[in-house]
Amino acid sequence: MPELPEVEIVKRGLDETIVGSEIAGVEVRARKLFHGNESDLIGTKVEAVFRHAKMIEIDLSNGKALLIHLKMTGQLVFDKKSGDKSKRMAGGHPSNDWVADLPNKFTHVIFKFKDGGILYFNDLRKFGYIKVYNQSTLKETKELKDLGPDPFTKELNEEYLMRVISRRKKVKIKQIIMDQTVISGVGNIYADESLFCAGISPLRLAQDVKRSELTKLIECVRKVLKLGLEHGGSSENTYVNIEGKKGEMQNHFKIYRKTGKACPRGCGIVKRVVVGGRGTHYCPACQR
């Protein structure tokens, strides 16, 4: 699920909960999702947490690092103290039953900390993963080595995008901004929202998008991601933060999953098409 804003929120949640804590035990329930040896983690302290695109890096005191990808339905939920569910659920959403009682059938890895905290890695569809790497070689792993710039850095600019596009003749603009080797962290929802914001059709060939439009698009990507962060991420489906609570961004979507509804600009009806195998929503009237 998680795109940049959601993963960033989880990353910040980990900063506040597990940094400085010592791992006392690791329970792997689903081998498929855990690549490495649990024994490498026991007795180490969590030193720092980083986000790379939609992935989370957790650095441990022995030089190892965990690389976590939540893919579509992964969750990292922290319980301060086993047995005290009241705090986590206070203000939680009753509709989100499946994090109400952890661990549950979707809990695949459990980290127990010496201070009593417990971190649950849940994933309904089991697409996510946790991999154990060495910090020293993490940047060279296949997961991280080809990532494009973070959208909030100055490396993302019109010149950069024009250079990328000049090498990718037949690609649609939506595919460009969703490509993790071009921009880190933009996924399907924020791509649709960004293109709506910029008034650009997702179906446009990237090479036909003018420089001024790329400028606008970059602004929109940043604006939309920032809005997602401000609203605590989007929980259209299973996303929750470290406390198991949903975000509110889904209540602020302008175009994503608004098929058949009136365009917020009042000019047309939102249409759904498929681009790069992903459901794509746009207004044919104001996105050209």
Add this chain to the structure above:
DNA sequence: TGCCCCCTGCAG
């Protein structure tokens, strides 16, 4: 550059 697939659940 485009499918199919990993997996499970839910809406229509």
Add this chain to the structure above:
DNA sequence: CTGCAGGGGGCA
């Protein structure tokens, strides 16, 4: 029941 879902790897 069919189709679809915040991702992305592997294959032709």
